[in-house]
Each structure stands twice: as C-alpha cells, then as structure tokens.
Amino acid sequence: MIRLMRTKLTILAALLVFSPYLFSQKDSAPSGPAPMALAVIKIIDEHYLRAQANPLWNLAKEKILAGDYHNPAEAFQGIQTQLAILEDSELNLLNSVEMAATQREALGEKIGIGLPDFAIDRNIDSGEARVVTPVVGSPAMQAGIEPRDVIASINGKGTNDMTHEQIMHALRAGPAHLVIHRGDQRMQVTLQPSAEKLRAVEFFVRPARKEKIGYIRIAQFTPDVAAAVKNAISNLEQSGVAAYVLDLRNNPGGFLNAAREVAGIFATGTLGYKRSPDNKREPVDATGKPLTDKPLAILINGGTASAAEFVASGLQGLHRAILVGTKTYGRGRAQIFFPLGDDYGLQVPSVELLTLTGKGFKDTGIAPGLDVLQSLLPEKDLGSVRDRQFVRAETELEKAKPQQ
Template sequence: MDKKVKLKHAIVALIVTNLITAVAVSVLPIPFFGGKRIVSKVEYDFLKKYEKMFRVENIVTNSYVDKQNIDEKKMIDGAITGMVDAIGDPYTVYLDKKQFEELLTQTRGTYGGVGIVVGEKDGKLTVVAPIEGSPAEKAGIRSGDIILKVDGKEITARDIDKAVTMMRGKEGTKVVLTIYREGKGVKNYELIRDVIVLKTVKNKVLSDNIGYIRISSFDENTFKEFENAIDELQKKNIKGLVLDLRDNPGGLLEASVNIADMLLPQGTIVYTIDNNGKKEVWKSDSKNIGIPLVVLVNEGSASASEILAGAIRDFKAGTLIGTKTFGKGLVQNVIDLKDGTGVKVTIARYYTPKGECIQGKGIIPDIIYDMPKELKDKEVSIDNDPQIKKALEILKSKI
C-alpha cells in the first residue's frame, strides 16, 4: 500500500462503504503517513481495491508539469465516467450536472434541441426516431439514419448521452449533424435548435367512424393525454381504433403500462427480471375500451412502445401492422446522486406476457406491410398513408 495515501481517501472509503455496523469487525494495520493506522477489514479491502487509482491520482497531481491547471473534480468525474463506460452498455452512463438536468427535462416534456431520439444498433449510433414537428424531422432526418459526427466531432454508439448533450442547446443556435443513410450515403444537416415541446398524443376520427390515435413518445403527460383522446373519440361513437406507434422511441414505462391497462383484458402486461433474478410484474384489470384495435409499428418503435405493442400482440387484443420494431428490451433506472449528477443504469430485461425478451430482435407484426419506397422519405398525410389505409381495411372486417 502506498505510504502517501491521504486521509481524505480513508474518509471517502468510510462513507462509501457504509461502515457503521453493530457488530465487531476484524482490524488490520495500514501504512499511513509514515506510520500505521488501524482500520477495519472492510475499509482495508476497499482501499486495497482502489489502491491503483489513488496512486495514479497521487502521481499525476504531484508530477504533472502544469500542476496549477489540475481540476480535481474533473479528474474524479472522469474516473467515474470511465468506470461506468467500462461496462460496455451504451444505456448505462454517468450523467454530469448538464446531462442529468437534460434527462429530467426530457421526461417533463420540453427542452431545447433538434428533436432526435437515438439508440445503439449494430454498434452504431442510430436515429430511433425524429420527434414530430422538430427541426430534425423538418430537415428530413429519418429513423435508421446513422449519426457519424456532431459539429465535426466523431461520435460512436458508446457516446449516446454525449451526443444528446451536444445536440441540445439554446433555442436559435446551430448544430451540424453528419448523417449516413443506407442507399443515400453521407450528408451534413445544418439544424437550428428550437424549443421541443412534446405533445405526445394526437387523435382524429377517420372514415366509417374509426378513431385514430398517434403516440409519439411516453413522458409524464402521455397517459393523461391518451385518456383525454379516448374520451373525446368515444363521445363521437367510434367503432374501432387505429393506434399509431410508428417512430415512437419509448420513454416512461409507467405511461406505457397505464395505457395498456385501458386496452387489455385482465392479466400480465409486462414483467422484468433483474440481475438477482427478481421478477416484477405489471398487470391490467378487467376494464378496457372494448373495441376492435389495430396497432401500427415500424423500425422506429422502441422500448416502451414495444412493451405496449408486445402486450397487445400476446393478448391478441389487436392486430399489429407494419415492419419489425427496433428491439430494445432493456429497462433503465435513473439514480439521483444528490449533487446535481446521476447514474442511468440498465437494471433489468423486460418480457412480454408470453415470456419473450425482444432485446436485439424486435417484434414482428401480425401483418408485415412496409411503406412504399417512394414514400419512405416523404411527409404523408393521414388520409394518404398506405399503412393507415391497410389498418382501416383490417378494422372494417372486424366491425
């Protein structure tokens, strides 16, 4: 053990390992400022485990030529970031103050940025979906696009949260994204950031008294918006419902589960299993809207939207139409570290009611019906959307 181990490190060890205990522990001598200090075995093991990190910090702070430029807080944050990144899961990250605040802002429903939800696919930083009405959508960025650079800086799948931070910013400021699209090549998109207000639910009555609801993502307001949309449509005596989850990147599990409860009969909506094998189950009651249902999905439907779609499929409560979904079957938890920072960590895998984990696989619809190639990169109105027309065709046969 390095004889220059500082007192503060020992104090940190005491705090981190929660050494307050009601039982006696064995003690060991540890080299300390040229002498020895008696510590508990737990504390000794902790210091031994992180000895190398302490030694490197000591070497750098005492040897670096521009010692006055050393920022100890940045070093600590860097060490924590590296420790979390070493897990190799792009969804498990340490969030600094800016990143943590931005994540909280997103779940509240408003933030400044370009309106892109990203994910990791085949080792690449991939656009899960542009947010409806955002600068990204207006510029023509699409689900499946691969982000190579942000403002000229190369970005990889391991940099998801860094990329999100770089793309967000003050309304009216500029950011340049370098995008690769299969069959189209590489293109730079110059975007002007805007205030992204997430109105996540919209509704309309289509032909033959069939209701239409589109959910663009799941945030704190989505369930209430969905309830209001259903109430509004039922007052117009709809006979069936098209639920559009295309390019829905997901969001809050609770919002997805609450909506599923309104659509499904009694039973299991979804369950998760954590690293200890603990199972947590979300269930629906017997009350539901009780009308024929068709759900539209595509490769941009991910996470919480896949939970909803998977439950509807397994219950046979509706017909899924479209293309295979994104395939994100992991659950993250955000832990507030009480100093303005946080950790987002993958805590479990989720499973559909029939026990399928769709991580990396996605959900295959009951009816595979892709958008025609000539329409894929174009804005298509609800009335002229081929997939919606297919959904209406299926619903009319059920009514």
C-alpha cells in the first residue's frame, strides 16, 4: 500500500500540484529520528519562503534539534509540534495516511464534505481555521458555507487549539459538526461526507440575446481537466457558440501543468512568474495550442484561489480575457513536497506567485476588470439568468468581436 502511494506521489511530482500544493519529487531523506530532524531543518532552511522572515523559525529549529527522539514516530510528533508554532497552515509534516488523503483530494477522487486540505487555511488574528472555498456542489456549499468563513470549532473542539493536520483529520473522519463565524454572525452546520467523485468540468450552451454563449465551469484543476475542457470546446464549437465564459468561481486551484494546459487552450505566452526563496524569478507559460480565439470572459470571486487566480490573472494580462466578478482569495504561494522515507513527508511553501507585471497577490488577490457583487448561488443557478455575474459577462461578450 505504501509503495503504491509513493508511486502516485511521484506522478503528482511530475505534474506539479499547485493549489496551493506544488509537489516536486526530491531525494528521499532518511526516516530515523535524528536524520528526520536534520532533514526537516535543512529543507526548511533552503526552501521555506519565510525561513529568514519568520522569527519563530530559529526558536523552532533549536527545539527540534534539542528533541530526544527514540523512534521516527516520536520525531514526527515532536517536529510537528514545533512547526505548529510558526502558524503557517501551508507548512505541514504529514504521515502516510495524511499524504494519501491529501493526494486523493488533489486528484478529486471524492468530494467528502467539500473542504479539502487546500481549501483550509488560518485566520491570522484568531488562529482559527478559515475556509478558502467550499467545493462547488459539495455538502459544505449546500449548507451555505462561504469563502473566508471561520471554522470556530469542529465536533466541539476549538480549531485555534488544533494543528492543521488535526483539523483535516476531523473534517475527513465522518460527520462533522461545525460552528461557523462570519463577521458577527454565528451558525452551526452538520456535514455528512459524500462519496461522489468531483465533477471537475461542467459545460453547456447558453442562448444569449444575440448569439450563443459557451459556458465552462472548472471546479478544480485535476490532472485530466485540460482534456475535459478540450472536449467541452469541441462540443460547444459544434453548437455554434460565438463566445465563452470560463467560470473559475470557488475553484481552490489544482495541478500547475493542468492549469497551464487550460490556459493554453485559449492563449499562448507567459501567464506570470514564480519566485523562489533565493529571489530567482522564472516565467510560467501557457502550454499547448489554442483551440479558439473567440471572445472570453472569466468569472472570479473570493473563492477563486491559487492556480485558478493565477490563470485568470495571466489571461487578463495577455489581453485574452475580461475578468468579471469580485476580487479573488489571494493565495499567492505554492508548495513543494519532500518525502522523508516511506512514511512521512514535508510540504513547504517554496514559491511565490507573481502576475505578469511582477506583483505578488498573496492576501491581496486579483481584482476583476468588471466588479459585480453577488451572493453564492446554488449550483443549479450558475450560468443562468439568476447569475448576475454571468449575465454581466454575457453582456460584455456580446459587445466583443473575435480576435483577428
């Protein structure tokens, strides 16, 4: 089982997960207690974006080195405890069970309650868990959970006293009773997990006032999403659409290569940049050959994060698309996965994401060209006349003409 899991992680490595996970296969480090501690320190020193800026890292490092670990399990617990004081929900030491669960969520193998690992971060002020976005159509979205909602407690336990791994275990374990804070509002929901596989891509033809509009919604950038979008384009072209709406609302991100391929279906060129801890900047280009040059609008909102906001920003920067909706979440970092033997692994935020103009967007997000406020809609209303953001995009597209 572990061997199969590591094989799948290698596949993830080749694809570069980016949402917020950027998995990259590195040489496996020894899994003994002392070697594990030394390996974790070396990796963080060399690859953690905030190793120099976070004053708590030196303190955590000293305590990790001073730990009296008799076996790998003790080392895992001790190191995990020290990393928790850094208060960075994107820096995680995982065991094999947690690695497998995170992998399943990245692949979209099942929806669960709709709050996967990369859809949860921390409220900076309170230390409580915060929702990046619920998965579209999931129990969490159906219950009314919204981006930036604070999860105050899970099954009666306050999340400010839980590590990220403990939070994820509680959300994955089965029915979860959540106390949610949204500003001054307080609500309670009980979520039953769904075994349904994520529907990464949905599409249909929307008859507009003048021309047909092709609507494509991407829930998450899973490895096969580009093929699904190509299939959608082929079907929509046969239906005679004159323009496209790409819906990236409440999309928490996904695989980098998949996101680049999707962008490449609509445009060529550099989408933005990634900057490593040593300040080196590398371009990130769209890949493949464009299948359409018809007018394009992209819908974004506060649940559009990571790879999704990067793609939206890139296509806007290339003057290929107009952005309609509200400002994105602002999760402008990606991570590298480092295996530590067979049973443990370390996720480290190692890449800062930049727009075409060289600006980071962590915590600030990407602003739309056309700001249209709208409450979250049930899945059945997305892309309908009840969808104000879609209707505004439709209006703008009817003014546009295909590129020459």
